[in-house]
Amino acid sequence: MAETESDSDSDDGHGDRLKVAISGGSMGGLFTALALDDADRAVDVEIFERSTGELRSRGAGIVAQPTILDFLDAHDIANPEELTTTTTTRQYLDREGAVERAYEESMAFTSWDGLYRRLGDAVPDENYHLGRTTISIDGKGTRTDEVDTESSRLTNGGRGERATLRFENGEILRTDLAVVAEGGQSGSREELLPDVKPEYAGYVAWRGVTPEGSVSASVHEQFEDTFTFYEGSEDLVLAYLIPGPDDSTAAGERRLNWVWYDPIERGERRGLMTDIDGRTHDFSVPPGKLRADVEEALLAAAEERLPGVFDDLVRATDDRFVQTIYDLEVPRTTFGRVCLLGDSAFVARPHTAAGTAKAAADGIALADALEASDRIGSALDDWERTRGKAGRRLVAEGRRMGENYMH
Ligand SMILES: Cc1cc2nc3c(=O)[nH]c(=O)nc-3n(C[C@H](O)[C@H](O)[C@H](O)COP(=O)(O)OP(=O)(O)OC[C@H]3O[C@@H](n4cnc5c(N)ncnc54)[C@H](O)[C@@H]3O)c2cc1C
Numbered sequence: 001m002a003e004t005e006s007d008s009d010s011d012d013g014h015g016d017r018l019k020v021a022i023s024g025g026s027m028g029g030l031f032t033a034l035a036l037d038d039a040d041r042a043v044d045v046e047i048f049e050r051s052t053g054e055l056r057s058r059g060a061g062i063v064a065q066p067t068i069l070d071f072l073d074a075h076d077i078a079n080p081e082e083l084t085t086t087t088t089t090r091q092y093l094d095r096e097g098a099v100e101r102a103y104e105e106s107m108a109f110t111s112w113d114g115l116y117r118r119l120g121d122a123v124p125d126e127n128y129h130l131g132r133t134t135i136s137i138d139g140k141g142t143r144t145d146e147v148d149t150e151s152s153r154l155t156n157g158g159r160g161e162r163a164t165l166r167f168e169n170g171e172i173l174r175t176d177l178a179v180v181a182e183g184g185q186s187g188s189r190e191e192l193l194p195d196v197k198p199e200y201a202g203y204v205a206w207r208g209v210t211p212e213g214s215v216s217a218s219v220h221e222q223f224e225d226t227f228t229f230y231e232g233s234e235d236l237v238l239a240y241l242i243p244g245p246d247d248s249t250a251a252g253e254r255r256l257n258w259v260w261y262d263p264i265e266r267g268e269r270r271g272l273m274t275d276i277d278g279r280t281h282d283f284s285v286p287p288g289k290l291r292a293d294v295e296e297a298l299l300a301a302a303e304e305r306l307p308g309v310f311d312d313l314v315r316a317t318d319d320r321f322v323q324t325i326y327d328l329e330v331p332r333t334t335f336g337r338v339c340l341l342g343d344s345a346f347v348a349r350p351h352t353a354a355g356t357a358k359a360a361a362d363g364i365a366l367a368d369a370l371e372a373s374d375r376i377g378s379a380l381d382d383w384e385r386t387r388g389k390a391g392r393r394l395v396a397e398g399r400r401m402g403e404n405y406m407h
Pocket of ligand 1: 023024025026027028029048049050051061062063132133134135181182183184185186187188205323324341342343344350353354355356357358359
């Protein structure tokens, strides 16, 4: 296909505005675009997302951390209360399903699909380009100080140095700043840091979501108002209620979300990743795509190893799926006019319940740094110092928690 080139500040008459292109339109990309859009600085943001339609939910339930709720509120995106379910108790069951210990704890939960939809609705359609896959990215220079020349002052749109994105359809875009928000398997990160690889943590998470009415009243009662756990000798399983598919938090319309961490040998894990259509995935098999033999083994293990209420919950769920748990961290997040954020840079284990909040915090901090400095290079340096440290700390915390839970 012939290559077409565009220069994001040469043809729109807004040369003084900072042009930002974001590769990846999920949580990290959306939070960043919205934070930049609200910054006290003239910024034009465009998102380029590989998927061609609405993104499939890759999570299910998520812990609604204050960073997320405050952002929704401050940006008038949603009333946090309308999007969240809450619990007042954390409880641990024994193998027979009796409550072994419990304590008071207030938690808020939401759903990945609901949050994604609300953030997506807040970004104008004309700035969100579906079906655009970045195949190569260049920040022009490998150290930020190499490009932080006088001509890169934000006030002139940073025209001295540019980032270049090449898309699969042959188009090339030059822009002031390119943000990589492509998730844990980011191709752009691989291009920039070929030696950085996800590190398998030794276990997977079986997951699922089911309407709360799909389980019996006695099973449902066990999960009402609680964040419920079972820690077996080799398993950790947890469940909580999340809003329904239409975001309803009314009793009877919510969904039960569960996650079951299960140690699996490296070789055996690879076998699980081939789906019902014979397609082999690197890290997860999407909902409804587990092979029949994998489903059968899962149900047998649930019966053998989990308390009855969790076994019932797993059985009641139609579209179970599996995700590999891995750690990932980069030695640096900025490459000239390119920066990596969210899961592209650091993937912490889900025990931290902070992946989405971290992606949000990365985007908010980037907007703040660009606002606080009149030079892109020094803004990125400041941003890298704080967010790099936060990312590394979270990955270490996730490892520590995983080692503790999964022995
Ligand atoms: C088992 C499990 C449980 C979790 N539980 C929680 C939880 O309770 N709370 C929480 O906050 N987080 C949780 N997370 C983490 C959370 O889902 C992620 O941290 C969050 O979605 C990261 O957002 P992101 O935008 O960085 O990456 P992603 O959500 O992975 O999005 C990357 C996007 O980039 C697009 N893309 C990729 N490559 C390209 C390309 N070349 N060109 C254009 N687009 C591209 C993809 O299509 C995708 O839309 C959990 C994760 C797992 C695995």
